[in-house]
Each structure stands twice: as structure tokens, then as C-alpha cells.
Amino acid sequence: MTQSARHYLKLVATPITMILLLAIIVMGFWYGWKSLTAPFGPKAVPCVNTDVGKALTSKSVQLDVVNGGHTRGLAGDVAKALTGKGFTVTDTGNTDERVKQTVIVGVAKDSPEVKLVAAFFPRSTVRADATRVDHSVTVMVGENYRGFNTKAPTSLAVSGPVCLPSPSPTPTPSGSGSATPAS
Structure with missing residues (x-):
């Protein structure tokens, strides 16, 4: 070169x-x-259309209970009461959001899982959160907690499948063919 x-x-x-x-x-x-x-953390898995028969029962509903007040152990007490009625409580803890009365948070105010949970909390407020594509429900208890309605029904009549949180990280139809991923 x-x-x-x-x-x-x-x-x-x-x-x-x-x-x-x-x-x-x-x-x-x-x-x-x-x-x-x-975004931090896992992405929400969309709900799964589940054939629950003619009624949605508390055994099919998963929820979180958080304490938005200053009463120590309130979320745990409420979680025990809900578990006693058949609900699956996936998490308990505190929230930074301060609430006075009980607030039920779900994908829509008229979702069957939200209605079923709200029946257990007299004079609660229901808040819709359209970002909950997994149809999860959160119960926020606060300073003016009005108690737990032990006489509330543990089932709610439905017509057709109900969209519920996926039991696994990846929604897959069950072996019986009773669940299908939501579209």
C-alpha cells in the first residue's frame, strides 16, 4: 500500500x-x-372468560384487601372475614391512599365480581378502574369502616361466562374446556 x-x-x-x-x-x-x-412489575394478564354456571360464587373471586386508614391490622381482619365467606384473598397490606369509608375497586361498577364483593360492605363506594384488564378486585378499608355484612349472599346470578383473573400467569383453557381467554 x-x-x-x-x-x-x-x-x-x-x-x-x-x-x-x-x-x-x-x-x-x-x-x-x-x-x-x-412500567415496573409484571404486566397484568387479561381475564379469562370462565363458565361459572348460573351463579358466580365467592369461591371464584380473587381479591386484595388494603388498609387505607390508621387502624392497625384492619386489612388482615377483613381478609379473614372474606376468606371465611369463600373468597380467595391474594394479598393484604397498607396503601398510601387514605380513605374514610370502604372503597371497592374493580374494572366496572356493574361487574359481577365487584357486585358480589360490595354486598359485604354496607355503605361502601365502588370505584371503576378500566385499566384492570384482569378483573381483579381490591377492597380498601379506611377510618370509618362500617363493618362486614355477614348475611350478604355468597353467590350472584349470572347469565353466561364471567371474566375472572387468570389462575396462572399465562391464560390457558382448562382441560374441561370451561375457560377461554377473553378477547
Whole structure:
């Protein structure tokens, strides 16, 4: 290779190297920003249409109970009462949101799982949260907790399948063919 060819190679190689390094830095920044701004935690799995027969029972409903007040152990006490009525309580704890009275949070106010849970809490407020694609229910108990209605029904008449949280991280139809992923 002649000296003039080496000179031209150096003139061309330097800008190409700089462009490649700049591209690597930009891609690293983009990937880092995307990772930093991505939602934290697992993504919600959509609900599964489940054939519950003619009635949705408390045994088919999963919920969380959180304490939005200052009464120590209230969420645990309410969770025990709900479990005693057949509900599956998946988590208990505290919430930073302060509530005065009991608030039931579900995908829609008229969802069967929300109606069934709300019947156990007199004078509670029902809050719709359309982002709950898994149809999960949260009971938030607060300072003015009005008690637990032990005489509330543990089933609710329904017509057709009910969309309920998936029992597994990936919704799959059960072996009996009674559940199908929601569309």
C-alpha cells in the first residue's frame, strides 16, 4: 500500500469510526431510556372468560384487601372475614391512599365480581378502574369502616361466562374446556 493510499484510508477511517461510536452511544441511550421509563412489575394478564354456571360464587373471586386508614391490622381482619365467606384473598397490606369509608375497586361498577364483593360492605363506594384488564378486585378499608355484612349472599346470578383473573400467569383453557381467554 502506498503512502497516499494510507493517508486517504486514515482520512476516511476516522470519521467512519466516530460515526459508529456515536451510533453505539445513541443506541445505548435509547435502550437505557426505554428501560427506565418502562412500567415496573409484571404486566397484568387479561381475564379469562370462565363458565361459572348460573351463579358466580365467592369461591371464584380473587381479591386484595388494603388498609387505607390508621387502624392497625384492619386489612388482615377483613381478609379473614372474606376468606371465611369463600373468597380467595391474594394479598393484604397498607396503601398510601387514605380513605374514610370502604372503597371497592374493580374494572366496572356493574361487574359481577365487584357486585358480589360490595354486598359485604354496607355503605361502601365502588370505584371503576378500566385499566384492570384482569378483573381483579381490591377492597380498601379506611377510618370509618362500617363493618362486614355477614348475611350478604355468597353467590350472584349470572347469565353466561364471567371474566375472572387468570389462575396462572399465562391464560390457558382448562382441560374441561370451561375457560377461554377473553378477547
